[in-house]
Structures are given as structure tokens and as C-alpha cells.
Amino acid sequence: MTDYDYRNIDDVIHSRVRLAIMSYLMTAKEADFTELKTALKVSDGNLSTHLTKLEGTGYVTQEKKFVGKKPQTSVQMTPEGEAAFKAYLEGLAAMIGPQQ
Amino acid sequence: MAQENLTQESAASDLALIREMMEAGKRRVAFNGTHLIIWGGVLMVGFFAQFLAVVGRLPDTVLGIWGPVLAVGWGLEFFLFRGKAGPSEKNLPILAHATSWLAVGLGTMIYFGISLAFGTFEPKAITLISTALIGSAFFVTAAMTGVKWLNVVTAGWWGLMAYVAHQATFDAEMLLVMAVATGLLLSLPGFLMRRLAPAGE
Numbered sequence: 001m002t003d004y005d006y007r008n009i010d011d012v013i014h015s016r017v018r019l020a021i022m023s024y025l026m027t028a029k030e031a032d033f034t035e036l037k038t039a040l041k042v043s044d045g046n047l048s049t050h051l052t053k054l055e056g057t058g059y060v061t062q063e064k065k066f067v068g069k070k071p072q073t074s075v076q077m078t079p080e081g082e083a084a085f086k087a088y089l090e091g092l093a094a095m096i097g098p099q100q
Numbered sequence: 101m102a103q104e105n106l107t108q109e110s111a112a113s114d115l116a117l118i119r120e121m122m123e124a125g126k127r128r129v130a131f132n133g134t135h136l137i138i139w140g141g142v143l144m145v146g147f148f149a150q151f152l153a154v155v156g157r158l159p160d161t162v163l164g165i166w167g168p169v170l171a172v173g174w175g176l177e178f179f180l181f182r183g184k185a186g187p188s189e190k191n192l193p194i195l196a197h198a199t200s201w202l203a204v205g206l207g208t209m210i211y212f213g214i215s216l217a218f219g220t221f222e223p224k225a226i227t228l229i230s231t232a233l234i235g236s237a238f239f240v241t242a243a244m245t246g247v248k249w250l251n252v253v254t255a256g257w258w259g260l261m262a263y264v265a266h267q268a269t270f271d272a273e274m275l276l277v278m279a280v281a282t283g284l285l286l287s288l289p290g291f292l293m294r295r296l297a298p299a300g301e
Binding site: 014016019020023024025026027028029031039040089092093095096 | 108111112114115117118119120121122123124125126192193
């Protein structure tokens with residue numbers, strides 16, 4: 001065991017789907033809803049629920065726009081989200097310890 | 101609480117998921133594979149037509165061959181990508197990728213237009229310019245996406261540039277070499293990049 005205090009782990013990010021969303025956006029920075037749904041292999045409703053939760057904490061923003069005649073929801077990671085994700089990663093690394 | 105379920109095993113599993121999704125986020129830049137397929141195809145036809153012109157099978161006119169070829173290329177781009185959003189300035193990998201390919205198109209077209217207008221067009225010069233720019237664009241794309249095999253394509257284009265540079269004359273066979281090169285080093289990577297890209301792009 002390590003000395004890491006697991007109570008510091010961010011509960012919002014610590015969900016499989018939300019963690020996947022944040023990881024994807026960390027490198028892509030911006031993605032549309034359909035692309036995220038395909039990458040994560042989740043349903044519309046499931047993705048929408050998790051995005052709302054992430055948006056509520058200010059980790060992502062959602063922007064609805066029209067591309068041609070089609071509506072498109074664009075999701076972007078905020079600087080707060082990026083900082084929280086990095087802190088989460090550091091927490092995980094500390095949890096695993098130096099052997100990994 | 102979710103935190104109480106966090107063990108070293110689950111943390112390692114989370115890290116694996118993070119790594120996988122971050123790689124997927126990087127690879128989304130591969131959506132431009134379709135552009136490569138289009139331009140690889142039309143340029144291959146253009147170089148082959150130019151070869152036929154040089155050996156006397158078609159009328160020998162640079163503008164008569166490349167004008168329609170470029171019109172078909174841009175026409176296909178317009179038809180396939182009309183109404184689709186361009187690269188966002190928020191996504192650095194996609195922006196760098198798109199800008200480097202825009203530089204290829206603009207750099208080559210500027211030389212082509214000016215040299216034709218002033219009667220100074222040199223097939224060897226445009227080949228050197230385009231191979232250097234295309235190799236550089238693949239180099240940028242490889243660096244931004246982390247897709248390592250793209251460096252092999254970069255090496256192919258820069259190797260071709262070196263081959264052309266060392267040739268004393270630019271003969272008809274070079275046009276065949278360029279036709280094959282655009283197929284192998286543009287269209288083929290385009291197909292492979294499309295396979296990497298997330299669906300829906």
C-alpha cells in the first residue's frame with residue numbers, strides 16, 4: 001500500500017465514462033457528441049448524463065451549433081477540467097506507487 | 101463512495117483506460133485521410149497524363165492537363181466536404197495538421213501559377229517543392245498524432261525529394277515515378293488513416 005489519501009480522488013472524474021470523456025478531451029481538446037459516443041461506445045442518454053455532470057462542475061463546456069442544416073453539439077474541455085484531470089492523474093499515480 | 105472502491109488494481113485499470121482514450125483523442129486527427137485519397141488519386145492521373153503527353157500520346161500542354169486535374173481535385177473536395185465544419189482553433193493537433201496541408205496546397209499552387217504566368221515553369225522545381233512540403237506535412241501529422249508509421253511516409257517523400265534533386269535531368273520516367281509515389285505515399289496512407297479515424301468523421 002502507498003500513503004496516498006484516496007479521499008482526495010475527484011469523485012466527478014472517478015467514473016468510468018466520465019474518466020474516458022476527460023481522457024479523450026485531454027488530447028483532442030474538442031469533440032462533437034457523435035464522435036464521443038462512437039469513441040466511448042455508449043448510448044446517447046448515457047453520454048448526455050455524464051456530460052451534464054461534467055458541465056455542472058465546470059470541467060467541460062457544450063456548445064450547440066448548426067453545421068449546414070444539421071445540429072451539432074461540440075464538447076470542449078475547460079482549463080479547470082484540465083487542471084482537475086491532471087490532479088486526478090497524479091492521485092492515481094500516487095495510489096499505484098513507484099513500482100509501476 | 102467511489103473513492104473507497106479505489107484499489108491499486110482499479111487504479112492501474114483506470115490508467116490503462118486513460119492511456120487508451122488519450123491515444124484515441126490524438127488519432128482523431130486522422131480524419132483527413134479522405135483528402136489524401138482524393139489528391140493521391142487525381143495527382144496520379146495527372147502525372148500519368150503528363151507522362152503520356154511527354155511521350156507524344158496526348159497533346160503536350162501543362163495547363164491543359166493540370167487545369168482539369170486540379171479542378172477535379174478541388175471539385176471533389178467541395179462536393180464531399182460541403183457543409184462540414186472546418187478545423188477548430190481550439191484543437192491544436194487538428195489545426196497543425198490542417199495548416200500544414202494547406203501550406204502544401206498553397207505553396208505548390210503559388211509556384212505553379214506564377215511560373216506559368218511568367219513562362220518559367222520547371223517540372224523539377226515543382227516536384228522538389230511539392231515533395232519537400234508533403235514530406236513536411238506528414239512529419240507534422242506524425243508528431244501531432246503520435247502515429248509513428250507516418251514517419252515512414254515522411255521518409256518516403258523526403259527520399260523522393262533527394263532522388264529528384266540528384267537527377268541531372270527531369271525525364272519522362274520521373275513522371276511515372278511521381279504517379280506511383282502519389283498512389284503509394286498519398287492515397288495508401290489516406291486509406292490507412294481513415295481506418296484509424298473514429299467513425300462519424
